[in-house]
Amino acid sequence: MNDNGGMQKRMLIMTLVVFAFFIAYEFLVLKPQQEEKAKQQEIAKEQKQNSAPDVTSVSNAPVAQSQDDMNKSIQALSSKAIGSSNILTTIKTNRNIIEIDRLGRVAQVTLLEAKYKDEDGNQIKLFEADQLRPLEVRFANTNINDEAFKVSYETTATNVDATKEAQKFTLVQKLSDITLTKNFTVYPNGHYDLDISTDKKEQYFITNGFRPNVLADMYADHGLYLKLNDGTMELTSDEDLDKVKSYTGIKFVSNFDRYYATVIYNFDNSLQVSLMPDNNNNPQGFVHVTEKISFSGYMGPKHFNDLKALHPELTDVIEYGWFTFIAKPMFTLLQFIQSYVGNWGWTIVILTILIKLVLYPLSYKGMVSMNKLKELAPKMKEIQEKYKNDKQKQSMHMMELYKKHNANPMGGCLPLILQIPVFFAIYRVLLNAIELKGAEWIFWVHDLAEMDPYFVLPILMGASMWLQQKITPNTMQDEMQKKIFQMLPIIFTFFFLWFPAGLTLYWFVNNVFTIAQQYYINQMFEKKRAAKK
Incomplete structure (x- = not known):
């Protein structure tokens, strides 16, 4: 890696690729399939309506139908109706x-x-x-x-x-x-x-x-x-x-x-x-x-x-997909907590906190590393400007700078990579857990397996992601990278509008505790800087 800008670029690409997969797969693969399937079902339904004698009798029935009769008539036209x-x-x-x-x-x-x-x-x-x-x-x-x-x-x-x-x-x-x-x-x-x-x-x-x-x-x-x-x-x-x-x-x-x-x-x-x-x-x-x-x-x-x-x-x-070996014991833990708590929503909150505690050492190292890199950003920029025509010398002086200040250019990236399997495991657990079907959480969320009907959780998730981004040290030099990175909370919020409420709840709580961790580490560095003055 030649410089910190390259490291930041890789981190950005890694973050975007994870979500770009979902976007591409939906719009390039699944959406055309679903549209074609819906079209075929509509054709089949029309053929059924045109050929089935009982459909004609339904359409000619008296206007004053009871609600139950109307429901039965509608069900009779369903693609799942069996004669x-x-x-x-x-x-x-x-x-x-x-x-x-x-x-x-x-x-x-x-x-x-x-x-x-x-x-x-x-x-x-x-x-x-x-x-x-x-x-x-x-x-x-x-x-x-x-x-x-x-x-x-x-x-x-x-x-x-x-x-x-x-x-x-x-x-x-x-x-x-x-x-x-x-x-x-x-x-x-x-x-x-x-x-x-x-x-x-x-x-x-x-x-x-x-x-x-x-x-x-x-x-x-x-x-x-x-x-x-x-x-x-x-x-x-x-x-x-x-x-x-x-x-x-x-x-x-x-x-x-x-x-x-x-x-x-x-x-x-x-x-x-x-x-x-x-x-x-x-x-x-x-x-x-x-x-x-x-x-x-x-x-x-x-x-x-x-x-x-x-x-x-x-x-x-x-x-559960690729990370079944993590997901299965995680679901066992989820069930164990739920057996005591009795509410799947609060169970998700507790599980999220436990995961954050287990991963705290990794998160801590990553956050500390990012703060160190932020402090070194002016010196890094000087080296980049001074040796902009000699990449070899630029890289050598960058490594000397990192060594002198005990900073690791991969320090913020590696902990994130190690946490990705855990994220995908809990993602698949909450996505596939039918136990959340019909499970209420609080006030407006009556089914954790369905999307939040009022979009409260997705908006809170997006807002917390934006706040997390604001307080997280950012040493990106490229303005385009910065703008793309700033768009992530909006993109994530958009897609989470239709995610199961249980999964959105997990991500929101995860963000809240990440913000708390980041705030604590930022304050710690501020005290160190103040002590040096």
């Missing part, structure tokens, strides 16, 4: 309603817990009507497969009440040359066991379906997740699969969006799974079967304690 004539068996548990269609597939799962509601106030439904559906069976023999998609299953129960105790029922599909049987056991907590068999030895595949489509955005991964017998995890994101991939020794296959997942798992007898891309290169998982197979399944929120109750390894369904 009741296609439903063979309806299962009710304490946590969801599972609808099985005439081809033995999961047509829809509706979450029943009060906190799981969409933006219109309706209970969340996990699947689109036209997506690949969980538990669909496909035969390797094309003749059998063609017939299988034309012949309806028979059921032993059209309505299954599993709210109090586990219930069993059976689906049977009788084809010309083979009979397939699905024996279900459904439990009050919403998960199921499934035994599938055929009366003849024939290869077939059963799919976990396309992922839940409730919340798929740029801020969290969504796609398909595998856990192998050796404990390694394999993530395939949406639009990232260009060819068929096959795996043996699989413990679970999970199709997921930000908060919800559809999981097939067997921790006793491993599965063989192939991933096949759809038309948009999204991953579709197919479990290989010859004659018979047994496994368990779960469709619902990626709630840590619920998954752990089913099997401890199922908590690996929750994906």
Whole structure:
């Protein structure tokens, strides 16, 4: 590094690159995808409205409709609406309603817990009507497969009440040359066991379906997740699969969006799974079967304690990205604090303070180094001017200056770099924690998993970032760099307007304590300077 200006430039670039990734990914990748998807859904909806007779009857209904009737009419036009004539068996548990269609597939799962509601106030439904559906069976023999998609299953129960105790029922599909049987056991907590068999030895595949489509955005991964017998995890994101991939020794296959997942798992007898891309290169998982197979399944929120109750390894369904090794213990700590505090908002505040205390030695070194560099700024400028035509001498005199005053040009940068993994870990924890769904904090924040409805926290976060910037020593010589750096609070505030309130709360509290630390160190240097006079 030739001079402090170069160091400052690298620090600026590093800070900007982190956030530029989010900006570029949203506007260059996700936004076009979402626009195209919305366009296709709108076309499909229009086709459905033009072809479905019940839609006409809705439009011709009396004007004086009740609010409930109007809501039902609107829901009937939803991309997640399933025609009741296609439903063979309806299962009710304490946590969801599972609808099985005439081809033995999961047509829809509706979450029943009060906190799981969409933006219109309706209970969340996990699947689109036209997506690949969980538990669909496909035969390797094309003749059998063609017939299988034309012949309806028979059921032993059209309505299954599993709210109090586990219930069993059976689906049977009788084809010309083979009979397939699905024996279900459904439990009050919403998960199921499934035994599938055929009366003849024939290869077939059963799919976990396309992922839940409730919340798929740029801020969290969504796609398909595998856990192998050796404990390694394999993530395939949406639009990232260009060819068929096959795996043996699989413990679970999970199709997921930000908060919800559809999981097939067997921790006793491993599965063989192939991933096949759809038309948009999204991953579709197919479990290989010859004659018979047994496994368990779960469709619902990626709630840590619920998954752990089913099997401890199922908590690996929750994906935290590159820094999982930090994020998982951090979430454990978060839960531990919440068990005593009882409020997720204050839990985030306490966790933030604990993190700041742990990282204080690093922060302290970085802040002290920046103050030293600020004091040396006039001398550094003199050297730059004196040797502006001889970079080698300029660099040599700069290093002598740093050595004489025990200053480290990387002192402010290195502590920041070391803190980045911790930041991203807590970022992913708060971003993926569905436990924050419906969790109130204070006054106006009624759901920490949603954006602040009045933008109070983002504005406070931006203001605190601006104040932090004001009191932080800045030795940048380039005016353009200064202007760009001064724009960061505005840019961050803009993007945080739509971030979950829990994540914005973390960043705001983090800024407040950083300001306190910086103020203390600034005062310490002021006293030293005053003592020298």
